[in-house]
Amino acid sequence: DTGVSQDPRHKITKRGQNVTFRCDPISEHNRLYWYRQTLGQGPEFLTYFQNEAQLEKSRLLSDRFSAERPKGSFSTLEIQRTEQGDSAMYLCASSRDRANGYTFGSGTRLTVV
């Protein structure tokens, strides 16, 4: 297990297109998180899964955003009808429990043109 993997590393898309990102967490971690980070800011929480259940979503996550973790393993984050304001680094993290902190992936950098 090489840690948390995210794919793709970079994505450039035209405004209005749909994009999907994938995250493969550490296999024994049942908690999975998505964050978004823009330039000069810290990561902002988007959503949380415990196993396959999506237990919390941020108000930042508009109706155009959807996330899944169908078998409690990998997760996908889809953005429909992308807007320029969606340009950001999308980070995935996993953890075994609340107290021990996260392991982050390298992120997917989205640029909407």
Place this chain on the structure above:
Amino acid sequence: AQRVTQPEKLLSVFKGAPVELKCNYSYSGSPELFWYVQYSRQRLQLLLRHISRESIKGFTADLNKGETSFHLKKPFAQEEDSAMYYCALSGSGNTGKLIFGQGTTLQVKP
């Protein structure tokens, strides 16, 4: 409201000088606090957690509930400490959701 404030965007020190990266938080309950670090071209990684009271790479951080602070300290900075440092708060609920500060860039000059 739960909030983390890192007042300094950039902290520049000379090698061997002491370092203190400031973090203040706003939270009404018992917080869990973390420091994360991101070295150049690397992913964000956990540096330390307040509950473990550990010292990692010479860094320590003490939770001061009276001042609602969790400052990160190191007595003698090294050039390899140059990185972006984020303070984060895990607040209410069982999700483990983190609220991050804006980050402080630490630059250690030779």
